[in-house]
Amino acid sequence: MTIYLPIAEMSVDVFLILLMGGGVGFLSGLFGVGGGFLMTPLLIFIGISPAVAVATEANQIVAASVSGVLAHMRRRNVDFKMGTVLTAGGFAGSGLGVLIFTFLREIGQVDLVVQLSYVVFLGIVGFLMLFESARAIFKNRAGTATRGKLHQHTWLHGLPFKMRFRRSRLYISALLPLGIGFFVGILAAIMGVGGGFLMVPAMIYLLGMPTAVVVGTSLFQIIFVTANVTFLQAINNQTVDVVLALLLLTGAVVGAQIGTKASGRLRGEELRGLLALMVLGVSAKIGVELVSTPEDVYSINETPGFGL
Amino acid sequence: MIGMAPISKYARIFLMIATGLVISQIPASASRDDVLVIDLSQDLIGISTSFSGADVLLFGATQVEGDIIVVVRAPSSQVIVRRKNRVAGIWVNTEELVFNKAPGFYYVAASAPLKDLLPGPILESLQIGTRQIAFKPHLSMPGNKEEDFRKALVRNKQRSGLYTSGIEEVDFRGDRLFRTRVALPANVPTGDYQVTVYLVSGRAISDISESILRVRKVGFEAKVTEFAFEQAPLYGLIAIIIALIAGWFASVVFRKI
Numbered sequence: 001m002t003i004y005l006p007i008a009e010m011s012v013d014v015f016l017i018l019l020m021g022g023g024v025g026f027l028s029g030l031f032g033v034g035g036g037f038l039m040t041p042l043l044i045f046i047g048i049s050p051a052v053a054v055a056t057e058a059n060q061i062v063a064a065s066v067s068g069v070l071a072h073m074r075r076r077n078v079d080f081k082m083g084t085v086l087t088a089g090g091f092a093g094s095g096l097g098v099l100i101f102t103f104l105r106e107i108g109q110v111d112l113v114v115q116l117s118y119v120v121f122l123g124i125v126g127f128l129m130l131f132e133s134a135r136a137i138f139k140n141r142a143g144t145a146t147r148g149k150l151h152q153h154t155w156l157h158g159l160p161f162k163m164r165f166r167r168s169r170l171y172i173s174a175l176l177p178l179g180i181g182f183f184v185g186i187l188a189a190i191m192g193v194g195g196g197f198l199m200v201p202a203m204i205y206l207l208g209m210p211t212a213v214v215v216g217t218s219l220f221q222i223i224f225v226t227a228n229v230t231f232l233q234a235i236n237n238q239t240v241d242v243v244l245a246l247l248l249l250t251g252a253v254v255g256a257q258i259g260t261k262a263s264g265r266l267r268g269e270e271l272r273g274l275l276a277l278m279v280l281g282v283s284a285k286i287g288v289e290l291v292s293t294p295e296d297v298y299s300i301n302e303t304p305g306f307g308l
Numbered sequence: 309m310i311g312m313a314p315i316s317k318y319a320r321i322f323l324m325i326a327t328g329l330v331i332s333q334i335p336a337s338a339s340r341d342d343v344l345v346i347d348l349s350q351d352l353i354g355i356s357t358s359f360s361g362a363d364v365l366l367f368g369a370t371q372v373e374g375d376i377i378v379v380v381r382a383p384s385s386q387v388i389v390r391r392k393n394r395v396a397g398i399w400v401n402t403e404e405l406v407f408n409k410a411p412g413f414y415y416v417a418a419s420a421p422l423k424d425l426l427p428g429p430i431l432e433s434l435q436i437g438t439r440q441i442a443f444k445p446h447l448s449m450p451g452n453k454e455e456d457f458r459k460a461l462v463r464n465k466q467r468s469g470l471y472t473s474g475i476e477e478v479d480f481r482g483d484r485l486f487r488t489r490v491a492l493p494a495n496v497p498t499g500d501y502q503v504t505v506y507l508v509s510g511r512a513i514s515d516i517s518e519s520i521l522r523v524r525k526v527g528f529e530a531k532v533t534e535f536a537f538e539q540a541p542l543y544g545l546i547a548i549i550i551a552l553i554a555g556w557f558a559s560v561v562f563r564k565i
Binding site for chain 2 (some may be wrong): 002003004006009010011026059060062063064065067068070072108109112116135150162211223227231232233234235238240242243246249250253256257288290291293296297298299300301302
């Protein structure tokens with residue numbers, strides 16, 4: 001059964017989209033990530049234009065994050081104060097990101113920048129996670145798990161505008177989460193992701209937040225950042241396809257629930273190791289595309305005015 | 309969404325002038341009105357939720373023997389053609405050429421090879437055949453280079469099924485009745501398509517018949533698109549609200565399971 005997508009202006013197989021939503025939803029439930037970094041490349045792969053894929057995926061992530069945050073709120077795993085500061089940074093960042101995106105599209109380099117961002121950031125995060133989880137697995141095997149300090153003090157803790165974040169048990173400069181939110185916001189807008197895969201490590205390693213509240217708080221701020229991206233993309237580029245978003249999220253919410261149940265059967269570091277491999281896989285795939293000779297070195301692009 | 313009426317108007321004026329030039333050569337015995345009659349199996353293609361492309365049957369009859377050429381073209385728009393080059397190991401768009409008038413869809417069919425039917429200059433002035441489309445490059449480039457970009461534009465459009473590759477067939481039933489099937493892929497642009505049928509004999513055009521094929525988004529698809537473009541802020545807000553509700557709904561439903 002096919003359905004014609006009004007904004008993407010192409011017809012797609014309904015079951016394929018549901019299946020993609022379900023598959024990515026399953027992985028996001030399993031690993032506790034949004035899955036944007038998988039879904040956006042997949043959408044582009046099936047022929048949806050990058051502009052529509054990025055904007056529509058932002059819309060889909062809003063729904064996924066809401067359903068995730070509600071689950072975390074029930075367990076009181078959301079630091080609202082931290083989330084609000086991150087969101088403030090994220091709003092500014094994603095606003096700038098959409099402007100950059102629009103500009104890149106005009107000069108014809110949007111695909112390149114999106115692909116490079118994927119290769120670089122997924123590559124870095126993937127390697128770090130793989131390294132960290134391998135170390136944890138070996139440590140467990142050796143049976144000499146040691147408990148380090150809660151967090152180290154660095155120059156980052158000397159910054160002004162200190163704020164107290166009770167749920168995260170932190171007393172740090174507000175500039176730090178603002179800056180992280182801003183930076184991740186830019187990437188979220190350009191890459192069509194929620195940014196959880198960057199935000200979560202940043203919260204753990206840069207802010208030193210307790211792991212329990214990290215995912216919930218990250219999801220909380222992702223709602224606002226992706227909602228902002230959706231809104232700005234709708235205004236600037238008219239590239240949000242609600243029909244596609246609805247299909248994707250229908251599959252995703254079902255997949256996510258199954259994934260969450262399955263995640264109970266794996267150990268934390270094994271999960272992180274698997275996620276790292278997947279992240280690296282996507283990074284490598286896109287990297288190969290960048291360096292391998294394209295089928296046709298010429299490409300065409302309709303209308304700077306888009307949609308005309 | 310297709311605000312391209314002025315361009316098709318120019319195309320039509322151009323065609324009228326060209327037609328006028330050619331008609332003056334028609335022998336006086338042929339009465340212009342009845343020689344060539346055409347019709348389409350449908351003159352409105354509605355793009356609705358279930359749209360996955362459409363076939364339109366173009367059929368017609370002639371009073372006299374001759375060959376038939378059919379050209380269907382959608383309104384033109386600006387298209388940017390970009391060329392990638394390897395920069396530091398990766399492929400980057402480095403060159404571009406803007407074409408001001410590329411038809412969104414172009415179909416050509418004939419009952420014999422074009423070069424046997426009409427002299428080159430006429431094919432060129434009437435833009436019959438993908439090689440003859442006047443794309444109107446924005447800047448001029450050295451001849452060879454511009455030709456490469458032109459060919460790339462046609463090739464890319466052919467790959468997405470929007471331009472015919474080669475020449476489609478026009479089938480004759482007897483000497484007088486003919487038909488051809490115009491296949492519109494799912495990604496066709498909307499707009500008023502100009503359908504032009506030429507009756508050719510003795511390497512000259514002896515009659516021309518025109519029609520319009522309307523391609524429109526209809527119903528739900530039309531409403532969504534119109535909404536997205538004309539009330540963008542509200543559309544964005546509604547998209548967010550739908551996502552919020554869907555997320556909340558999913559969480560409520562699955563908590564009980």
